[in-house]
Amino acid sequence: FIEAEEKQSNTPFFINNSTKKKIDERKNNELQNKYLSIRGTSDVSYMDFKELGDVIVNNPTLLKYFPNENWVKVKIDELGNIRNLIAHNNYIGEHELKIISINYESILRQIRKLST
Numbered sequence: 001f002i003e004a005e006e007k008q009s010n011t012p013f014f015i016n017n018s019t020k021k022k023i024d025e026r027k028n029n030e031l032q033n034k035y036l037s038i039r040g041t042s043d044v045s046y047m048d049f050k051e052l053g054d055v056i057v058n059n060p061t062l063l064k065y066f067p068n069e070n071w072v073k074v075k076i077d078e079l080g081n082i083r084n085l086i087a088h089n090n091y092i093g094e095h096e097l098k099i100i101s102i103n104y105e106s107i108l109r110q111i112r113k114l115s116t
Contacts, residue, residue, distance in 0.1 A: 001111060002052065003042050005061055013059045015043065019051045049080040065111050075103045 006013050015023070023046040030038055039045040044052065053076030056062045057069045066072045082096045 002044050002055060002062060009061050013055055013062070015055060016058065019047060019054060022051070023047065049083050050076060052076065053080075067110075075107060079103050 002013070023043050026039070026046040030036055044055075047055070053072055056066070056072050056076075063069065063072070078099055082092055082100055085092050085096070
């Protein structure tokens with residue numbers, strides 16, 4: 001979604017300096033550790049979940065898909081917390097699975113409504 005919108009707008013999206021620094025560090029880490037697969041060709045591939053939310057909030061071309069900044073932040077934070085549980089080999093229960101499903105569907109509905 002972010003990559004497609006950036007390509008369509010023909011203008012790079014604003015990424016704050018802190019996130020840019022992390023992206024550069026992650027890219028350099030890949031160069032030093034050639035046994036690891038490259039994440040992708042876009043800076044989006046090098047962002048943490050929360051950083052994706054920041055990019056949406058800081059770019060009107062993306063934010064227009066959503067009701068407001070807070071809506072985006074809440075959804076991304078909820079999904080990010082569950083993502084961290086999974087990434088650190090923790091159990092997620094039925095409640096967390098419902099949160100993922102509901103937030104996923106809510107985000108897709110928002111994007112579809114504006115793009116149709």
